[in-house]
Amino acid sequence: MKRYCLTCDLKDNKELIKKYKIHHEKNNVWPDVIESIKNPGILNMQIFLIHTRLFMIIDAEDCFSMKKKEQMDAENIKVQEWEDLMKTFQQIPDFSKNGEKWVLMDKIFDLDEYK
8 A cells, every 4th residue: 555645725715725625625626626626546535724724635546656646647528627726726836846736755754663
């Protein structure tokens, strides 16, 4: 299994953040989007929020490819509609190198290495 951790920022607007959270409540994420998450081999995905900072954890099969997932999403009209909607809430983090909203984080500590 592979694990990916990513971060993204929301616009600093309480009403927008409230709406963003509602869009991510159970049964509010569009079925096509859920399917697009599961299809390329993502086993679990969680998103956490503090103030305007989002933190996403992805657990995926060993064969999972982030590049392939991005390609599949780019070809999926419903996923693109969802992404366009999410752009109203999200902003590109200042430290983004390539203008991506979700920035892959580097792992700097792993307790398992101390066993």
